[in-house]
Amino acid sequence: MASRILGQIDISRYDLAKDIKILNSITKLPEEYDEFGQGYWKNLSIYNASGRAEDSQFRKSDECLRTEYASKCPEIQRLVEDNFKFTHLKMVRARSLVDGMVIPHRDFVELEKSTTYFRAFVALETNNESFHSDEFGVFQMKAGEVWFLDAGINHAAVNFGLGSRMFLCLDFMFEGKLNTNNIFAECVSTTTHRNSFYVDRKPLDERAIELIINSTAGILNRHTFKDIVFALSKYHFLYDIPVACCYDWIIASAEMISDNEIIRKAKSMQKYLIEKRDIGERYVINDWQV
Ligand SMILES: [Fe+2]
Known part of the structure; x- marks a missing residue:
């Protein structure tokens, strides 16, 4: 399924600059799938199955616990807890990509097919040199937008520049079909977002x-x-x-x-x-x- 915008968070309600600065200052640790990133690619576990900040592997779990990074970032914590329901939420990571890329891949290919995985991204800041891609096109995520990114199809990401690009990546897991009402709290607008977003690319014969x-x-x-x-x-x-x-x-x-x-x-x-x-x-x- 093509990636798409699901909703819009009123990001002006959160003073994120300080939290983003803190996340950018945390030393990157070795992590799962590190070898597929180039440049500065950092994943910080804000909520996960163990509550341990150094645990970056997505897996089946009944828990979605705050890590020490959540405690260091009260505004991001407030944003997550105001805008998302935790019933199916398994993991929240802060993702930074600077002057680098994540090569084309699929996620979850090693997990069971009977379970549905749903990944949402929230752009915490707008970076005009950053792009995401999937099998349907290339697009940019703007601050406050909540995106569905189908990690089960081929996708990639890049930041051609040196500026910060901090996103939240939220992984949900459930049986059967998911209604986005089960993900969002009521304050997320599902009607005010952009409807067209693919960037124009040059032809290659x-x-x-x-x-x-x-x-x-x-x-x-x-x-x-x-x-x-x-x-x-x-x-x-x-x-x-x-x-x-x-x-x-x-x-x-x-x-x-x-x-x-x-x-x-x-x-x-x-x-x-x-x-x-x-x-x-x-x-x-x-x-x-x-
Ligand atoms: Fe991925």
């Missing part, structure tokens, strides 16, 4: 794609592989091409030079990121031992 694949083949080896993954991942934010086509391009380039190690590596990365992975399975882009 077959000839240009062929040139990219040929050029990539000329520089692709195990030492450049990771950089190429990040570079080609950025193309879809600028050009009207599928979000995860970068993986097909890298495989095509590796096949062109008959480099079996790179072909295997690129195919296993594509499988891990957007097709199938098991619970606890890890993948490190630059690990060539496997």
Whole structure:
């Protein structure tokens, strides 16, 4: 399902600048899926299953407890507790992305299909150099907007600039269909938001794609592989091409030079990121031992 705006929070009711400053000052810890970010990508658990700030893994749980970061950020805590119901809420993370990107992937691919996962984003500030993408297009989230982001389809994020981009990411889990009334408290407006939001991207014709694949083949080896993954991942934010086509391009380039190690590596990365992975399975882009 395409990502869309679900509602609008009156963000002027919250003095968020101080909390955002505190979150930006917290030293980043190693975390799940770190290897798929480039630049400064930080996830801070504000609410989670254990109440431990260093626990960043999303999982099934009956608890959604405040962590020490929630205590340090009273206005963000107030925003979450004013505007969302906790019945199905499992985790709230503050997400910062600066001068970097998160490469195309799907989340929840390792979890059971019988359960429905619902991810909402709240932009705490507007950053004009930040973009999100999914299989339907590229868009920007503005301060106070609450977005549904379908983490079960291919998606990515980027901040091309150096400015702060702090969002909240709220994960809900439930059986059957969810009514957004079960997520939002009454103060969230579901009628005042923008209806069109996709950004215009330049066309990229077959000839240009062929040139990219040929050029990539000329520089692709195990030492450049990771950089190429990040570079080609950025193309879809600028050009009207599928979000995860970068993986097909890298495989095509590796096949062109008959480099079996790179072909295997690129195919296993594509499988891990957007097709199938098991619970606890890890993948490190630059690990060539496997
Ligand atoms: Fe994701």
